[in-house]
Amino acid sequence: xxxIQTANQASIVEELAEVIVANKxxxxxIDGKIGDGDHGINMAKGFGRAAERIHGKEMTLDAALLxxxxxxxxxxxxxxxxxxxxxxxxxxxxxxxxDTLDAAAFSAMLNAGLEGVRGVGSAEVGDKTLMDTLVPAxxxxxAAQDQGFAAALQAMVAAAEAGRDSTLDLVARIGRASxxxxxxxxxxxxxxxxxxxxxxxxxxxxxxxxx
Amino acid sequence: MQRFINNPDDLVDETVAGFVxxxxxxxxxxxxxxxxxxxxxxPQPGRVGIVTGGGSGHEPAFIGYAGRxxxxxxxxxxxxxxxxxxxxxxxxxxxxxxxxVAVLYGxxxxxxxxxxxxxxxxxKDGIEVATVVANDDVCSAPAAERAKRRGVAGEIFMWKIxxxxxxxxxxxxxxxxxxxxxxxxxxxxxxxxxxxxLPGVGHPNFQIEPGTMExxxxxxxxxxxxxxxxxxxxxxxxxxLRIVMEDHALPPGSEVAVLVSGLGATPVNELYVLYDRIEAxxxxxxxxxxxxxxxxxxxxxxxxxxxxxxxxxxxxxKALLDLExxxxxx
Numbered sequence: 001x002x003x004i005q006t007a008n009q010a011s012i013v014e015e016l017a018e019v020i021v022a023n024k025x026x027x028x029x030i031d032g033k034i035g036d037g038d039h040g041i042n043m044a045k046g047f048g049r050a051a052e053r054i055h056g057k058e059m060t061l062d063a064a065l066l067x068x069x070x071x072x073x074x075x076x077x078x079x080x081x082x083x084x085x086x087x088x089x090x091x092x093x094x095x096x097x098x099d100t101l102d103a104a105a106f107s108a109m110l111n112a113g114l115e116g117v118r119g120v121g122s123a124e125v126g127d128k129t130l131m132d133t134l135v136p137a138x139x140x141x142x143a144a145q146d147q148g149f150a151a152a153l154q155a156m157v158a159a160a161e162a163g164r165d166s167t168l169d170l171v172a173r174i175g176r177a178s179x180x181x182x183x184x185x186x187x188x189x190x191x192x193x194x195x196x197x198x199x200x201x202x203x204x205x206x207x208x209x210x211x
Numbered sequence: 212m213q214r215f216i217n218n219p220d221d222l223v224d225e226t227v228a229g230f231v232x233x234x235x236x237x238x239x240x241x242x243x244x245x246x247x248x249x250x251x252x253x254p255q256p257g258r259v260g261i262v263t264g265g266g267s268g269h270e271p272a273f274i275g276y277a278g279r280x281x282x283x284x285x286x287x288x289x290x291x292x293x294x295x296x297x298x299x300x301x302x303x304x305x306x307x308x309x310x311x312v313a314v315l316y317g318x319x320x321x322x323x324x325x326x327x328x329x330x331x332x333x334x335k336d337g338i339e340v341a342t343v344v345a346n347d348d349v350c351s352a353p354a355a356e357r358a359k360r361r362g363v364a365g366e367i368f369m370w371k372i373x374x375x376x377x378x379x380x381x382x383x384x385x386x387x388x389x390x391x392x393x394x395x396x397x398x399x400x401x402x403x404x405x406x407x408x409l410p411g412v413g414h415p416n417f418q419i420e421p422g423t424m425e426x427x428x429x430x431x432x433x434x435x436x437x438x439x440x441x442x443x444x445x446x447x448x449x450x451x452l453r454i455v456m457e458d459h460a461l462p463p464g465s466e467v468a469v470l471v472s473g474l475g476a477t478p479v480n481e482l483y484v485l486y487d488r489i490e491a492x493x494x495x496x497x498x499x500x501x502x503x504x505x506x507x508x509x510x511x512x513x514x515x516x517x518x519x520x521x522x523x524x525x526x527x528x529k530a531l532l533d534l535e536x537x538x539x540x541x
Contacts, residue, residue, distance in 0.1 A: 028412050036291045036431040037409055037416030045220065045289075073328075077288050077295035078266075079321035082328055120324050175320045180434060 001210040002149045003102035006095055009061040010054040012205045013068055017051035019201045020044055020194065031190035034177040039080065039190040046076040046084075062095035079175065080191065082120050083130065084198075090116030101206065103149040110138045110156075128170040128177065128184065130191035133163040137199050150210060153203040164188065164196035212408055214513075219410040223267045227287055230274055234539040238277045244301040246287040246294060248274045250538070253283035253306050259377040259386045260284070260306030262314045263370060264299055265322060266291040268409075269430065271540035272509040276367065278538025281374040282315075290409055290512075291431045293321030299329035303338060311339035311383035315373050315390050317362025318346045341387040345369050347397040347520060349458045350427025350436045363430050364472045364509040364520045365397030368532070371541065375531035389531065396523040398455045402447055403428035403435060405476065405515030419515075426450065430474075430511050430518075444481065448488035451519040456496065461523050463497030468504075468532055470520040475510035477517055482506065485517055493521075501529060508540065 020027075020043050027040030050068040059067075065088045073085030094112035098105050114134055123129040125136070140159030144152040167189035175191075177184045216222060224245065231240050231248060241247035254260055264286025265273045276282045283306035286294035294302075303312045314330070316322050323344070330340040345362025352359035373390035381389070403425040406415035417434050419425055424447070425435030442450070461467070471486045473479060486505045493500055501524055509518065524532065 028409075032412065032416035034434075035416075036433065037412045038290060038292050041409065041411040042289055042292055074295055074297040076292075077298065077321065077325055078292035079319075079324055081293070081295055081321070082324040120328065121320075177433075180436075183434065 003100045004206060004209045006061045006098055006101050008058055010057055010059040010064040012061055012202070013054055013064040014051045015205045016068075016198060016201050017047035019197055020047040023194075023197055027190055027194055030188050030193060033187045034172065034180055034184045035175075035190060038078070039194065042076050042078050042080060043194055046072045046081065049075065060095075061101065062092040065089075065092040065095070080194070083117050083191075086116035086120050087113040103145050103152055106149065106206070107142055107145060110141055114138050123174045126170060127174045128167050128172040128189045128192070129174055130189070130195035132167050132170070132189065133160050133192040133195040133199065136160070136163045150207060153207055157200045157203050160196045160199040164192045167192040212410075212413065214410060216410050222410060223287065223289055226267060226270065227274065230539070237279070237537060237539055238274070241284070241301055241305050243304075244298055246298040247302045247305055248277050248285045248287060249305045250277045250279065250281070250283050252279040254308035255283075256308045257310055258308045258380060259310045259383050260303070260308055260312040261370065261374050261377050261386070262286070262299070262302045262306045262312055263316050263366070264288065264294040264302060265317060265319075266293060266431070268512045269510055271507070272367070275540025276370050276538050278536060278541075280378040280534055280536040281538040281541065282370050290411070293319060293325050296325040296328035296332065299325050300332040303329060303333045303340060304336065307338050311341065313373055313377070313383060313386045313390060314340060314342045315366070315369050316342070316344060317366055318344045318360060319362070339383060341383050343369065343373070343387055343390040343394060345394045347394055347399040348429070349398050349400050349454055351429065354458055361429055362394075363399045363401065364470055364518045365394055365399045365522065367470060367504075367508055367541070368397055368468060368520065368522045369394040371536065372528060372531045374536065375534040378534065389527070393522065393528060396528060397520055398459045399518055399520040400426070400451050400454045401428045401430070401435070401474070401516060401518040402426055402451060403474065403514055403516035404441065407432050407475065407512035407514040409512070424516075426454070428514075428516060430509070432511060432514060444484045445488045448485045449492060451485070452489050452492045455519055455521050459521060459523065461498065464499075466499045466501045466524045466529065467493065468502040468522040468524055469493070469500055470504045470508060470518075470522075472504075472506065472508040472518045472520075473510060474514035474516040474518065475507065476513040476515045479506060482517055485519070489519060502532060
């Protein structure tokens with residue numbers, strides 16, 4: 001298969017929440033090395049609450065993403081609340097009215113999500129933020145689109161992981177860790193790591209449904 | 212970790228619940244949003260509203276500064292995490308007396324984003340918003356990049372001045388200008404002797420080795436910009452004053468307001484030990500202390516350490532600083 005239905009896919013967001021909740025301690029640990037150690041807690045709280053609200057409901061993927069977005073923006077706050085909240089809101093917007101999620105729809109969704117983050121944040125690639133994962137991942141997906149949806153998802157996952165790992169050797173230029181200068185080097189960025197989890201989990205969920 | 216905690220997830224809600232009960236003569240919860248604390252004096256028709264907000268764990272900041280002639284409404288975030296845009300927006304609505312609202316907050320990525328989004332939300336309600344972003348923490352960026360500096364305890368002076376200006380009936384642009392002038396006149400530095408622990412994490416998010424101290428530490432346990440051997444109180448006080456005054460460049464004869472705040476777990480008596488030396492140092496430089504605040508005014512959970520804030524005063528700031536106020540923390 002080269003596409004999935006968007007109807008009745010709340011479970012994709014539940015699977016996303018499951019992974020974030022499972023990585024709560026890990027995300028807080030890496031955040032704690034150069035930030036304040038709350039990334040995992042707040043992410044798990046937001047994703048966990050959204051999962052509770054959509055559990056067992058018949059919802060399209062975009063409707064479920066909107067629930068997640070709403071929880072992040074109206075109940076979680078921090079900097080990840082608005083960044084991921086807007087990303088998921090704009091991803092949902094790109095899916096609205098589409099019955100199938102194919103490579104073109106997923107590309108539209110990714111690019112809308114990226115624009116959503118850019119609308120509120122000011123980070124660029126190299127600043128040691130989630131953009132180091134998101135920007136190359138979106139680019140890799142688009143570049144591999146003509147090889148088919150599954151191959152493009154693979155390319156996206158590889159680029160997301162490489163992007164996440166690239167933050168290890170970066171010096172933070174934005175956000176709380178930026179005040180540490182050189183001392184921020186040698187630690188993965190928590191946002192880049194959670195963004196990688198989000199993208200790889202999304203890819204896995206879609207691939208399993210296409211298999 | 213020995214702490215008075217039920218479920219870590221409920222900590223913020225329980226803090227706010229206890230706070231509004233204990234200070235019901237001054238503040239109440241916004242009926243529309245349990246993460247907004249409103250002064251009983253707000254809103255004041257025809258006067259500019261004052262709003263702030265920030266992560267929890269800094270008590271008595273931020274909620275403790277809601278009150279008469281101070282802050283009208285405070286948005287409450289998770290521990291060390293910015294309030295939501297919705298909470299900032301609801302705080303702005305609660306503070307609005309029809310003359311616009313000044314949002315006076317600290318320079319953090321999350322707060323910047325959420326306040327920006329909140330201002331957009333309330334624009335639909337026709338509420339005019341002006342913002343002032345505090346950036347008084349000297350060690351968080353060099354002087355040439357002052358816009359990148361964090362906001363710390365100097366925010367208290369910013370709220371005091373902004374609140375007083377609004378109380379005098381000044382229009383939004385003048386309230387904003389006065390609050391900006393206040394924070395521009397502030398320089399702060401923090402020294403950490405021991406880390407703090409987010410209850411949900413369960414272990415300190417950084418270490419301070421015994422016998423050392425972190426100079427330039429942030430209000431959220433952001434590690435300091437340098438680690439040194441722990442010195443005597445007088446030597447630490449001299450260091451703090453030097454860092455602040457080198458950035459300030461005030462002429463002799465200046466009048467100042469001084470705030471020495473504990474970070475949560477430092478005994479209050481030690482803050483007075485620091486203050487004794489700090490005032491002596493200021494006097495030696497030919498400065499006069501017009502007002503001193505010493506105590507736990509802006510904390511970071513149970514961090515061991517202290518911050519020093521020095522605000523340069525002129526006639527206007529002095530008069531606004533001296534205007535009577537009533538809030539739980541000041």
